[in-house]
Amino acid sequence: MVARVKASTISYQALGGIGIFTSLSNDELASLTQQCNWCRYDAGQEIIAQREESSDLFFVCQGRVRAKTYSTSGKEVTFGDLDQGEVFGELSAMDGKPRSAFVVALEESLIASIDSKTFRQFLDTHPDVLWPMLENFAYRFRIMVEKIFEFSTLGARNRIHAELLRLSRDAVMEDGTATISPAPTHAELASRTSTTRESVTREVNLLKKAGLMDIDRDRYLIKDLDSLRQLVDEVLDL
Numbered sequence: 001m002v003a004r005v006k007a008s009t010i011s012y013q014a015l016g017g018i019g020i021f022t023s024l025s026n027d028e029l030a031s032l033t034q035q036c037n038w039c040r041y042d043a044g045q046e047i048i049a050q051r052e053e054s055s056d057l058f059f060v061c062q063g064r065v066r067a068k069t070y071s072t073s074g075k076e077v078t079f080g081d082l083d084q085g086e087v088f089g090e091l092s093a094m095d096g097k098p099r100s101a102f103v104v105a106l107e108e109s110l111i112a113s114i115d116s117k118t119f120r121q122f123l124d125t126h127p128d129v130l131w132p133m134l135e136n137f138a139y140r141f142r143i144m145v146e147k148i149f150e151f152s153t154l155g156a157r158n159r160i161h162a163e164l165l166r167l168s169r170d171a172v173m174e175d176g177t178a179t180i181s182p183a184p185t186h187a188e189l190a191s192r193t194s195t196t197r198e199s200v201t202r203e204v205n206l207l208k209k210a211g212l213m214d215i216d217r218d219r220y221l222i223k224d225l226d227s228l229r230q231l232v233d234e235v236l237d238l
Contacts, residue, residue, distance in 0.1 A: 002045060005038035005110070014061040015112065019085045020136060023128040032122065036112040041105035048089065048103040055096050055116040058089045063109025067101045068191070078191040080143065081106065090137055093119065151194060154235055159193040160203045161231050164213070168222050176226055181219035 012029035015021055015036070021029060036059070041047055047058065050069055060082055067079040067088065079101055082088055092099055093116040105111075114122075123130050143166070150162050168178035184192070186200040193200075207213045212228055214221045222228060 003040040005040060007034050007036060007038055010036075010038055010112075014110065015059065017061065017085050018059045018087065020087060020129050020132040022132070024126065028126065032114075033112075035118055035122070036114045039111050039113070041109045041111060043105055043107045045105050046102060047105060047111060048099050048101070050099055050102045052099040054099065055092045056089060056113040057087065057093045057116060057119050058103075059112040059114075060084050060086050060088070061110045061112055063111075064106045065103050065109060065111075066106050067103050069101050076191045077194065078188065080140070087133070087136060089113075090133070092116075154232070156193070156195040156199050157203050158232055158235050159195060160189060160200055161228055163189060163193050164220070164222060165225070165229055165232065167220075168225060172225065176224065178222045178225055179219050180222065183215065183218050183220045 010033055012026055012033050015029050015033050016024075016026075021032075024032070037056075041063070047065060048054070062084055064081060064083050065088065066081050069077050069079070071077065088103055089099075091097070096116070146162075146166070150159050154162060164180070167180045167184070171178045171180065173179075186204065187197045189195075189200045190197045204213070204215075207228070208215070210227075212222070212224050214223060
């Protein structure tokens with residue numbers, strides 16, 4: 001069950017971690033906090049339903065969520081995961097059309113939401129927030145373009161390689177390794193790459209055998225990013 005939280009019990013610091021609000025003062029954050037609705041979701045709970053008629057904007061103040069959809073046969077397709085500090089729901093907030101995806105909590109999450117009309121009024125008086133919001137939107141758009149290109153040009157195994165590289169971007173070390181944590185399950189990787197769980201398992205085992213990656217508890221260790229990248233580039237150059 002979704003647990004609603006009174007705004008009066010929430011500190012302005014909860015919104016202070018949202019990336020697009022870095023230019024706001026503590027007083028401005030406190031004022032915005034009181035204009036938001038606050039809810040806690042358990043892992044697996046639905047926050048937004050696809051085709052839902054709503055236009056609120058959402059902020060991930062704690063936890064992690066996933067945007068996804070399903071094919072007519074019931075196959076899950078993952079668009080992406082959003083971590084603490086990120087924003088979702090922008091499309092419907094901007095154009096007023098139904099939701100384009102389901103969004104569910106991956107772990108216990110504190111989510112703030114604000115109706116689109118109130119947020120537009122907020123942007124009128126705080127224009128410094130608009131540019132980082134557009135940058136964030138552009139970043140996600142570029143990832144979607146990457147995936148469309150990969151789906152059109154790469155086979156299943158190379159799409160898995162490309163997704164592992166994408167998940168590694170924010171965790172690259174000076175020695176050319178990267179740690180993906182928490183590690184996605186094989187089913188989740190299959191959903192991200194439009195393949196099967198069996199294909200992912202087979203490819204992960206091949207990468208481990210080749211010494212390119214290892215699995216340590218709940219994380220993936222990419223031991224040689226350059227070699228993994230080369231597996232993708234070799235196909236793209238054909």
